[in-house]
Amino acid sequence: MSWDVAISRAVQNNLPRVYKNLENFPYVLDLARQLREAKMEVIRNMEKYVEMTVESVKRIGGIPHVVNTVDEARDVVGKIVGTGKTVIFGKSMVAYEMGLRDFLKERNNEVWETDLGEFLIQLANEPPSHIIAPAVHMSKERAEHLVRDKLGDLRKGATHEEIVNKVREFLREKFLKADIGITGANAVAADTGSIILVENEGNIRFTTVSPPIHIAVAGFEKIVPTLYHAMIEALVQAAYAGLYPPTYINLTSGPSSTGDIEMKRVSPAHGPKEFHLILLDNGRLDASKNPDLMEALLCIRCGRCHLHCPVYRVMGGRWGIPPFTGPMGAMWSYVTHKDPKPATLCTHSGGCKEVCPMKINIPRVLEKIKHVYFKRS
């Protein structure tokens, strides 16, 4: 399937769904407004909120790590994981930003993506083409061929359901034997140290609970002041991404425990015995202090700006540095890689800023990044 066909189908399927969500659940608009304010508060005082989060994570028995660069992040994760382990990933853009999958593989670990889209592009060894639908460029036929080729035993002309079932069977065993689960976080609550993850497949729930160690990786900008705001973020992200209510919202506050024998709290119970939260800077703190860039940090990764953007509709994942593609990716390629070039392709169509739940004036942010490009050259 050509990118043209793939993206028109995605637009036709997704846009009406999001508009319907906002019509049927209009309170989401109000939640989005509250969330913007809460996130702005953190952006203005980022260091303070990072510290607060660290303290809160410790208080609930988790192990916080604050890292400046992706190299430091890999170091920390490498030490926790070691070698010869089975590692499963929930879907995480920050894990991709850190290059964790390849890094852990190189260190002799068996590594599996568990989100279906991510799993497919892992099998195909391709970069993601959209932030919430990483395999949006792949047709059913291609997915079928790929799954048969790599996992075997799938009939020719298999249905969507049969392909998904094949992957489910294959991954079921990995979930059970995994030593470490690595997820991202849609939001991190500074007041409680909890993380929130929103999803529809159930793979993230498995990843956070089944292995004995859970590592969550998140950028500084994912911190929100309170658990209330973290819950809001999950709802807003889901509605604007297209599926509302979301099938699962996972809340994790430290390792699992039980107090069922004499009310003495012991850890672990059924879930992980260790919970690590890795908070990554990689340009975010700088961006938070730069009035031209700070709005980019409001992004909640709903993927809506992509579908309203004529440049993304033509270029797809080729626009930006994966996983940062599309209008948000043109901003984030600069935040995290200091690369201003993707911004120069913005044609200020402006649909992005109209539909962004965080009301980020994306074309204006990109204009400032273009300015950096010309100042540098």
Added chain:
Amino acid sequence: MEGLRSLLLESLSRYGMPFPVDKKVCSSWTNELPRNGSTIIFTSCMYQIEPVVPILSKFGPYTGILRGVASLAKMVKPPKEELERAYRILNNIVKAIKRKGVDLAYLYEEEPYSGAVLLEMGMLDEFAEHARKVSEMLKERGITRVITVDPHTHNALKRYEEFVKFDVEVVSYLEVIDPSKKVEGGFTIHDSCLYSRFLNLREKYRSLILNSGISLKEDFFVTGRETSTCCGGPIGGVDPKLSEEIAKRRASELNRLSDKLLVVCPICYVTLSPHFKGEVKDVAEVIL
């Protein structure tokens, strides 16, 4: 793109335009307006020069264009019928403005360029410097109000005050005029990104169009404020291929609604015309 910047700047200082162009091409559409007055029409030569852009784009990105034609300034001239069309549109607009009792002047060859391309490409230092020169010139001439005719000029001038002190009132002709013809029939519409999503003029020209009697064929997912997209024109200088691809898609979306298309911007007109199957008209040549 460094080459692009220096060529743009060189062209601006030599010709007063981002392209090498004979200023007479820009100013010959009228000889009836006074040169002095407190209210001027500000064309920024957009309607006049825009028809040559697709011809130039064939040589590749801006850099190529400017290198290729820098020494041939007088040859950068739109085809006769396109130029006549542009001149007709400008005269229609002037008549409509005058009907509203506005005393209008025009700076002819001395009319400066707005700086739009500098702003839109993110050359903000150069834009600020350009804005400073233009605003000083307008001040010296006692100009207190400019009436723009295209979205890119309107946007650039509206943003001057972010960069320099600028006391001039900027209005679009769309805010001044009434339709002067009764028109029958239906069109679909391609909005200017800038008018629709940045300058709050979307409803203004929709009401003018509807008052003229035209019925607009709209679809929420094609011509909606949030869902319509750019024609691709503004990115033509940076990536002509991308620009073409965007234009192709946009034209085919619009073709699903009608084979008659209204545009409100000279860049949209030249960008979409080669790909739209049917008739493309500027609003100023239909309702005025």
